[in-house]
Amino acid sequence: MKNLKQIALGLLVGAMAIGFSAFANANHKLLNTYYPxxxxxxxxxxxxxxPNDYQCVSGAAACSSYQSATPPADNRIPSGYAKTNQVLQPL
Structure with missing residues (x-):
């Protein structure tokens, strides 16, 4: 009986580890990359x-990317984004 309980507990721990792993990977996929x-x-x-199809020009943001589930509002700098007074423009 003791072995049966240990096996059941082992299976439960394994299933929980797989469940948490799947949840963590799903959250990572929700991020998108946006450019100004x-x-x-x-x-x-x-x-x-x-970004290879664009060039940096003067502007109110930076030519670097920002990762988020949804894009920031137009003409707004999101918190934590380093502004360098440039934006991207098509070549």
Missing amino acids: VKTTGSNFSWQQIN
Whole structure:
């Protein structure tokens, strides 16, 4: 009987480990990569793009990416994002 309880406990611990692992991987997949792209004048919007097709120009953000589940609001710098007064513009 003692062996049966140990086996059951082992299976339960293994199932919990797999469950937590699957949950952690699912959360990672929810993040998207956004870049500040110049729209009109000094305005920009956060878009999912291939940065190789863009060049850095003067603007109110930075040419670096930002990862989030949803894009930040247009013309807004999200908390923790390092601003360098540049945005991306199509080549």
